Amino acid sequence: AQSVTQLDSHVSVSEGTPVLLRCNYSSSYSPSLFWYVQHPNKGLQLLLKYTSAATLVKGINGFEAEFKKSETSFHLTKPSAHMSDAAEYFCVVREYNAGNMLTFGGGTRLMVKP
Amino acid sequence: DAGVIQSPRHEVTEMGQEVTLRCKPISGHNSLFWYRQTMMRGLELLIYFNNNVPIDDSGMPEDRFSAKMPNASFSTLKIQPSEPRDSAVYFCASSGDPTQYFGPGTRLTVL
Numbered sequence: 001a002q003s004v005t006q007l008d009s010h011v012s013v014s015e016g017t018p019v020l021l022r023c024n025y026s027s028s029y030s031p032s033l034f035w036y037v038q039h040p041n042k043g044l045q046l047l048l049k050y051t052s053a054a055t056l057v058k059g060i061n062g063f064e065a066e067f068k069k070s071e072t073s074f075h076l077t078k079p080s081a082h083m084s085d086a087a088e089y090f091c092v093v094r095e096y097n098a099g100n101m102l103t104f105g106g107g108t109r110l111m112v113k114p
Numbered sequence: 115d116a117g118v119i120q121s122p123r124h125e126v127t128e129m130g131q132e133v134t135l136r137c138k139p140i141s142g143h144n145s146l147f148w149y150r151q152t153m154m155r156g157l158e159l160l161i162y163f164n165n166n167v168p169i170d171d172s173g174m175p176e177d178r179f180s181a182k183m184p185n186a187s188f189s190t191l192k193i194q195p196s197e198p199r200d201s202a203v204y205f206c207a208s209s210g211d212p213t214q215y216f217g218p219g220t221r222l223t224v225l
Contacts, residue, residue: 041221042218043216043218044205094212101147101170102214104157
């Protein structure tokens, strides 16, 4: 069975400082991993995905994530936060034998202070 | 491609009324998902279709909810009768590979 844990429900950073959103997963098989972002009153937008190619994945808006199998982690980072990054972020896992079904983490709300 | 299209974007109705939410998936995608999002419960998968066939509807809360996918380009989620606790944002997503692409959602308010 697969599961996802987002270690922080809220993260607050100052504009221009680095962002780290933590995600750990549990999976019996080689997973695909995703980060989605949801801005207020909007739908979920794909930020980046890992599907067994390079372990360091670059996404949109300067975000990247590193797949670390030994740590079962897929943390999301950005060198310098922007006010427009304030949103809810979801870490998501899919096992190869799960069809197209995804398991979502509980979400991390990122706040960016001026 | 226009992405996943949902209609209406907002729906306000009175308790007891029938509500129908609509979704047009991305062309060529063979899987379609309906989710519900609330502050209390977060994002919940309601039902999932593959090649127009319902595969897993274990998330459908009760018999008042039903979903159909008559063809590859259209799906509906119906609530009859609606109740105030059904108020939420309902998302449709489609997928042709591991990646799901979400629509903008329908915000449902049941008074």
